[in-house]
Amino acid sequence: MSKFSGRLVLFGGPVLILGAFILLFAVLFSTAPEPERGEVEARPVAVFVTEAEARPVQLTVNTQGEVRPLTEISLTAQVSGRIDYVDPNFVQGGFFEAGQTLVRVEDDDYRLAVTRAEALVSQRRQQLLLEEAEGDLAREEWESLGEGEASALTLRQPQMEDARAQLAAAEASLAEARLNLRRTRISAPFDGRVRSKNADLGQFVGAGSELGEVFSTDEVQIRLPLTDAQLGKLGIPLAFQAGDSEGPTVLLRAMLAGEPREWTGHVVRTDSAINPQTRTLYAIVSVEDPYGSGAEEAGAPLAIGLFVDAFIEGREISQAYILPRSALRGNDTVYVAEEDGTLSVRTVSVIDSNAEEVVVANGVEEGERVITSPVRAAADGMPVTPLGPDGEPLDGLADSDASSADQPEGEDSASVASAG
Template sequence: MSKLVGRLTLFGAPLLVGALFIVLFTVLFATKPEPERAEVEPRPSAVFVAQAEAEPVQLVVRTQGEVRPLTEIDLTAQVAGRIDYVAPNFVQGGFFRAGETLVRLEDADYRLAVTRAEALVAQRRQQLTREEAEAELAAEEWESLGEGEASPLTLRVPQLEEARAQLAAAEASLAEARLNLSRTRISAPFDGRVRAKLADLGQYVGPGTRIGRVFSTGKAEIRLPLSDSELETLGMPLAFQASEEVDGPDVTLSAVLAGERREWQGEVVRTDSAIDPQTRTLYAIVEVDDPYGSAAEAAGAPLAMGLFVEAAIEGRAIERAYVLPRSALRGENEIYVANRDGTLSIRTAEVIDANSDEVVLASGVQEGEHVVISPIRAAAEGMRITPLGPDGEPLDGFGPSEPEDESQSDTTGEDAATVARAG
């Protein structure tokens, strides 16, 4: 019997302890206090703002283009011959003056042709003089011996006209010989630079052979693509042509050369004859006077051909508009305005112009209001915001009216209770 009791005690004690632990855990879990739920108000979103101020605005259209010479030609030989002289500055990139001899062909044959033509002219002039004398003598003889009206042949009129025609032909041959002689000297009719040299000393060339390619340094032109909205910003018609009475818009061209930004001044002189069918844009032609002279002195560097430049074209003038950072515009025409009570207002604005840096508004905001210029997530009408200035500090005068000081309320309540107990 004692052995049975011992076995029950050995196996029953752990079971009893486990059962008591389960009961105790269940009671504690059922009687634990419920946690208090605290309602937390969402914190206002901090946003950077810019103040809207109305001011006169000069609209600007920004585009890009490549600098090209206004005049560029191929130098070609008009007569045949071997090149016996090449100017030292007739090299790629060389400068030259108008009329300067760049290439000269052997001219011995052409000088001989001039000499022969001069001799022929002298011979024909002598023949004409003799025929004029014989015609005069024939007229005198007819007046002395003849009767009635003399025939042209009697007065030697055909012979005289033939002599005159032969002299004119000889003089034309002389002029042609002299012209061919002058064409042995190849030059350009303008001041310019050499783009390419295609022939050299000792080379034989024929009529039409390309000697080189040159361009004028008098004017440079830049073709700038403009969209329909940019044309409207400029207030320029499709078929624009500058004249003495109508000036074209001023253009500021800029590019980085030798690590420094340079600027050149130009003018829109005309628009292209047709809209580009591929890009659907119309090109405006800008001209810059003396790109290697006065324009280079003003900019500190020449406006080199082939340079890719940025262009700022002066557009229409607006008497009153709001200029804000580009980040103020949301979508096509929405802006976010910070209200004085610390809430957000979403408005539709009338956009006059917009580029990568600025946006120009005609309406949608009032003078002195603050427009949000920083990103904001899940923007909604009336959401709480904290406007920040440029220094990152909250702006004064924004947010709900300040509540009554809680510390003063608590103190007043304690004092009232003390007075009541004393009474």
């Protein structure tokens, strides 16, 4: 065998063997039977549902505000002098009645001024009587001796006018002296409480000195901010004034002394303008006698400065649907489990919502089953298995169907699995 033939056998043999294997693989692949294609059946998703029920709904607006006094003033001295009396209730937090003397300025000088003014009035009155008598005498003399019409000076009319003027001035001085004497006793024209005290016994005060701050306990008010949407729920005009009739009822809540308390008030009016910073309109709520009858319901007074949650009674909707908050997807979407076992995506009109419930006007019908549990990749026509509140399948489905169904994600998934 030649050298060339040996090399051909050495390199050609493996190539022939590889080609034979490739040819055999191609023949086997081309003659192999094709596998039958099977259709994958979608398994229904187990979901919790609640039945939509139409009923009248009373809308409620929730907001917050601070309790403020209706009337609050500064007690100010109108005369000067030394304080010689302070009422025991004139202390921070003290109660007082209308007209009760809280502070008294020493009045000896003012009593003397009254005495002097009374004496002057008596003197001026005597002068007027003397001038009137002189005038009568002059008239009689003129009528008996004179001819024609007597002049005003002859009849002493200017002298009498001057005497009357001096008497009026003396009486005015007496009224002023008596007024200053009354002003030595400082009081408030309403029942109330003392917020602060700035003067005390023995202190000299001048006219205009501030002695303290007091507020009325007859009524308190709370200013509550309202957005445009909240005004729509209340159904009141921008320029609302309750007048003789009561405005919307307001339930006020707060934690006081470690216990929840509730008070009842009414909206009496709205502010005259919208706040330019917050773009809200304030409603004014009034609570009468917050330290008396207004405190009986809560068992505690509605204290000034307390921050309260307010729930205002709004419009009444004749027919709406109240659903769990978990039923709402996004801003205006809910899922409904149809009678044929499929999912339907619905768009609803949301009237109101909070952390627990959502109120919708339309988009669902009476008796329809609204899905409340999470659904992954929801789409119209998706097969679902509706479950009741107890986790049992509805429509007479077998327990095995629910147990074999895919479980929804989220907190309810464990419940669905255990129910299956």
